[in-house]
Amino acid sequence: MSAATRLTNNLLLGRRTFLRVSATVAGGLIVSLHFDLPLLAQEARRADSPPKVDPPNAFVEIRPDGKIVIMVNRLEFGQGIQTALPMILAEEMDADWSQVIAELAPAADVYKDPLYGFQMVGSSSSISHSFQQYRELGARARAMLVAAAAQRWSVPPAQCRTEASVVHGPGGQAARYAELAEAAAKQAVPATVPLKDPSRFRLIGRGIRRLDSRSKCDGSLKFGLDLDLPGMKTAMVARPPVFGARVNHFDDRDARRIPGVHDVFEIPLVRGTGVAVLADRFWAAKQARDGLKIDWDVSAVEHPDSARLLAKYRDLARTPGKVAASRGNEKKIDTFDASDRIVAEYDFPYLAHTPMEPLNTTIRFDGDRAEAWAGSQFQTADQAAIADVLGLKPEQVTFHTVMAGGGFGRRATPDSHVAREAATIAKRFRGTPVKLVWPREDDVQGGYYRPMHVHRVEIGVGPDGMPLAWRHVIVGQSITAGTPFESLIVKDGVDSTAVEGTIDTLYDIPNFHVSAHHPTVNVPVLWWRSVGHAHSAFVMETLVDELATRAKADPVAYRRKLLKADAKKLRAALDLMDQKSATWRTTLPPGHAAGIACHEGFGTAVACAVDVSIENERPRIHRVTIAVGLGLAVNPLGVESQFQAGVGFGLTQLMAKGAITLKDGRVEQRNFDGYTPPYIVDAPIAVDVHIVPSSEAPSGSGEPPVPVISPAVVNALTRLTGRRYRSLPLVTV
Amino acid sequence: MATYKLTVNGQPKEVAVDPATPLLWVLREELKMTGTKYGCGIAACGACTVHLGGIATRSCVVPVSLVAARPILTIEAMAEDPVGRFVQDAWVEHDVVQCGYCQGGQIMSVVALLKAMPKPTHADIEESMGGNLCRCATYVRIREAIKAASQQLEEQARR
Numbered sequence: 001m002s003a004a005t006r007l008t009n010n011l012l013l014g015r016r017t018f019l020r021v022s023a024t025v026a027g028g029l030i031v032s033l034h035f036d037l038p039l040l041a042q043e044a045r046r047a048d049s050p051p052k053v054d055p056p057n058a059f060v061e062i063r064p065d066g067k068i069v070i071m072v073n074r075l076e077f078g079q080g081i082q083t084a085l086p087m088i089l090a091e092e093m094d095a096d097w098s099q100v101i102a103e104l105a106p107a108a109d110v111y112k113d114p115l116y117g118f119q120m121v122g123s124s125s126s127i128s129h130s131f132q133q134y135r136e137l138g139a140r141a142r143a144m145l146v147a148a149a150a151q152r153w154s155v156p157p158a159q160c161r162t163e164a165s166v167v168h169g170p171g172g173q174a175a176r177y178a179e180l181a182e183a184a185a186k187q188a189v190p191a192t193v194p195l196k197d198p199s200r201f202r203l204i205g206r207g208i209r210r211l212d213s214r215s216k217c218d219g220s221l222k223f224g225l226d227l228d229l230p231g232m233k234t235a236m237v238a239r240p241p242v243f244g245a246r247v248n249h250f251d252d253r254d255a256r257r258i259p260g261v262h263d264v265f266e267i268p269l270v271r272g273t274g275v276a277v278l279a280d281r282f283w284a285a286k287q288a289r290d291g292l293k294i295d296w297d298v299s300a301v302e303h304p305d306s307a308r309l310l311a312k313y314r315d316l317a318r319t320p321g322k323v324a325a326s327r328g329n330e331k332k333i334d335t336f337d338a339s340d341r342i343v344a345e346y347d348f349p350y351l352a353h354t355p356m357e358p359l360n361t362t363i364r365f366d367g368d369r370a371e372a373w374a375g376s377q378f379q380t381a382d383q384a385a386i387a388d389v390l391g392l393k394p395e396q397v398t399f400h401t402v403m404a405g406g407g408f409g410r411r412a413t414p415d416s417h418v419a420r421e422a423a424t425i426a427k428r429f430r431g432t433p434v435k436l437v438w439p440r441e442d443d444v445q446g447g448y449y450r451p452m453h454v455h456r457v458e459i460g461v462g463p464d465g466m467p468l469a470w471r472h473v474i475v476g477q478s479i480t481a482g483t484p485f486e487s488l489i490v491k492d493g494v495d496s497t498a499v500e501g502t503i504d505t506l507y508d509i510p511n512f513h514v515s516a517h518h519p520t521v522n523v524p525v526l527w528w529r530s531v532g533h534a535h536s537a538f539v540m541e542t543l544v545d546e547l548a549t550r551a552k553a554d555p556v557a558y559r560r561k562l563l564k565a566d567a568k569k570l571r572a573a574l575d576l577m578d579q580k581s582a583t584w585r586t587t588l589p590p591g592h593a594a595g596i597a598c599h600e601g602f603g604t605a606v607a608c609a610v611d612v613s614i615e616n617e618r619p620r621i622h623r624v625t626i627a628v629g630l631g632l633a634v635n636p637l638g639v640e641s642q643f644q645a646g647v648g649f650g651l652t653q654l655m656a657k658g659a660i661t662l663k664d665g666r667v668e669q670r671n672f673d674g675y676t677p678p679y680i681v682d683a684p685i686a687v688d689v690h691i692v693p694s695s696e697a698p699s700g701s702g703e704p705p706v707p708v709i710s711p712a713v714v715n716a717l718t719r720l721t722g723r724r725y726r727s728l729p730l731v732t733v
Numbered sequence: 734m735a736t737y738k739l740t741v742n743g744q745p746k747e748v749a750v751d752p753a754t755p756l757l758w759v760l761r762e763e764l765k766m767t768g769t770k771y772g773c774g775i776a777a778c779g780a781c782t783v784h785l786g787g788i789a790t791r792s793c794v795v796p797v798s799l800v801a802a803r804p805i806l807t808i809e810a811m812a813e814d815p816v817g818r819f820v821q822d823a824w825v826e827h828d829v830v831q832c833g834y835c836q837g838g839q840i841m842s843v844v845a846l847l848k849a850m851p852k853p854t855h856a857d858i859e860e861s862m863g864g865n866l867c868r869c870a871t872y873v874r875i876r877e878a879i880k881a882a883s884q885q886l887e888e889q890a891r892r
Contacts, residue, residue, distance in 0.1 A: 221766065
């Protein structure tokens with residue numbers, strides 16, 4: 001929110017208050033429409049709770065110059081929601097798209113996800129949860145503008161029509177939204193509003209370019225790390241070399257000699273303790289932090305070690321875990337001879353998210369209130385955590401959502417550890433804005449990784465080559481154990497984020513049994529884009545390919561045969577992919593092979609074909625054809641973009657240096673030299689994306705590109721080399 | 734502390750900093766030009782790419798004391814640059830960006846490439862863009878936009 005340009009007079013707003021007239025500091029009138037929560041979230045709010053102080057201009061502001069500011073109740077960090085949600089609202093409002101400005105909403109009750117009751121980005125839920133919400137917001141705004149025009153002209157509202165921010169009357173009258181806004185603000189808010197028939201959509205379903213492109217191409221867009229507030233200082237923290245360890249004592253004499261260093265002091269962390277440095281500038285803070293001589297007590301914490309964990313996980317995978325899914329006869333698998341049985345063991349390392357913009361949070365503590373700036377996927381949690389550290393109520397913390405340079409789950413931490421660290425430091429320097437920065441080394445070594453996993457699968461193959469029995473054991477830390485999400489996500493001892501993509505497979509396997517072990521390990525873990533689906537789909541789709549090969553069947557035809565009859569969305573995606581890639585798949589040059597994978601997750605079905613050869617002992621991905629079923633595609637250009645690039649992100653897990661490993665408690669990688677995500681040569685050269693036509697409710701496109709790509713590439717590699725690839729990263733091909 | 738005279742985007746600037754301070758942090762914190770980004774600090778991601786004496790350079794590993802008289806060009810100057818504005822327009826036209834954090838660095842690398850090689854081949858693009866990391870992996874559209882910018886430049890030259 002550009003609070004400086006608006007009078008935010010913190011009015012106590014009633015539940016049904018929708019419109020606000022506020023003044024700019026320059027004196028001009030701004031009329032804004034304020035909408036309260038949709039019904040579902042309102043019911044969730046306790047009737048006896050006091051009315052909340054919401055910012056004005058909650059979702060739409062019509063400026064006198066015709067600009068229409070639409071507030072986005074999500075973090076934008078690349079996924080394109082900052083364009084897609086305004087499209088939906090502008091569609092129903094009949095706003096002139098060329099005049100639309102999108103702003104990221106601060107933390108506030110009105111901006112909570114209407115279904116989760118929590119302000120967040122995750123699970124590809126933004127469009128599916130806010131589609132109806134933003135349509136209704138737009139339709140209400142339009143209805144009130146029409147009512148104002150009808151009143152002015154003394155005509156029935158039904159005889160007015162709207163287009164491009166203008167209301168047209170039956171007698172040829174016309175009025176711009178900007179000139180009607182003040183009168184519209186005085187209209188009653190309609191309890192129900194009709195929504196457009198989709199055949200009348202002008203924006204939804206059209207490929208619309210991003211609203212944030214230009215400012216991201218000319219260097220003008222300010223990310224969190226670019227914030228520069230008067231008197232601001234930079235903070236960095238020396239964290240323990242083994243997670244949870246504590247400072248014994250430290251020598252800060254060298255650090256304090258560096259010009260621009262203000263203070264060095266020990267702080268409590270979410271895990272263990274650390275030493276914080278406050279300096280004028282990044283470089284001074286980094287030099288000082290790196291120069292600290294700290295004696296750590298690492299004796300009281302477990303020293304995780306990747307090699308030892310792997311051995312332990314493999315042993316665990318040979319024993320049944322907590323039951324996650326069970327269909328048919330669990331013992332059926334034991335009736336198969338070795339010749340009719342596939343036994344496959346997979347292992348996946350810890351993975352870091354490494355968003356391009358290093359983690360950071362800025363906080364200024366003013367005693368009875370505070371202001372925070374962060375590119376957060378969990379505004380509600382981070383705001384509450386900052387308040388908790390500072391001894392304030394959440395509403396005393398003005399929390400600005402700042403555009404973030406990627407995230408992929410890393411900015412959605414249930415323990416809000418970055419926000420807490422920043423608040424802990426800011427509390428000591430009242431009135432001074434403190435920008436806490438995690439340099440890249442801190443990010444790579446700082447934990448909150450995708451958990452390491454082992455999958456062990458036994459498959460009993462019938463005489464027709466189809467799987468008759470499937471026993472699957474998954475070993476990996478629970479992401480949500482010990483967090484507020486545990487009660488929602490862990491059921492009967494199974495964390496669904498570890499087994500998703502396996503237990504809900506759309507393949508029809510009559511005797512199907514999945515169980516899970518969740519060992520406790522001293523490594524903080526977190527959801528990594530597509531969460532459990534990325535490793536689960538790798539296992540499922542490479543095994544199904546192996547089954548197809550064994551049955552001497554075409555991999556597409558085999559999948560079609562194996563899919564459940566009601567897997568309509570995935571079947572349609574598979575069919576479309578087949579149709580769009582059949583020609584090139586059958587005319588590949590020597591040394592190339594095609595690989596196939598399909599998967600459904602987060603309500604979105606994806607099928608993928610890749611053209612792969614081997615160059616310099618690495619997979620070279622010449623082409624990818626994607627077909628995606630996600631209901632109505634709100635912005636097909638955005639969907640295409642998410643898939644073209646998202647498959648590249650998914651390739652992280654195949655990179656030769658795509659692993660975080662620990663040796664005796666210490667992370668072995670430090671930066672992009674040791675943990676290396678895909679560069680241009682590693683990514684597909686071309687990706688064509690085809691959307692299955694649909695008018696059904698939309699699902700998301702942030703997570704779904706990731707799971708399919710790795711198994712498709714590996715399935716192609718297997719065709720080229722005859723080898724099976726079951727241990728990631730892909731160190732050798 | 735020492736004083737350095739720099740030429741940034743054609744403007745003379747003077748800064749008083751520790752001689753070891755990387756050019757990146759002089760730009761970002763002394764000159765308040767935050768279009769040049771910090772991503773790794775070890776020249777492994779390219780988010781900090783600027784042109785130093787006309788050469789695409791990772792500003793995170795160049796101490797300000799070694800810049801000397803070489804002119805510095807940053808992303809903030811690209812809208813006025815004869816090649817830069819074509820590249821930026823192609824980037825917008827092709828809807829390249831996602832999170833956008835690396836794109837200033839990507840564009841600086843492309844502009845240097847197209848100034849040296851107006852019609853780069855597939856291999857040229859991979860070679861000169863090979864060190865620019867995009868964690869969103871927008872590489873498909875980066876390739877398309879480079880080709881489009883190259884074509885636009887060629888058409889402009891013909892006119």
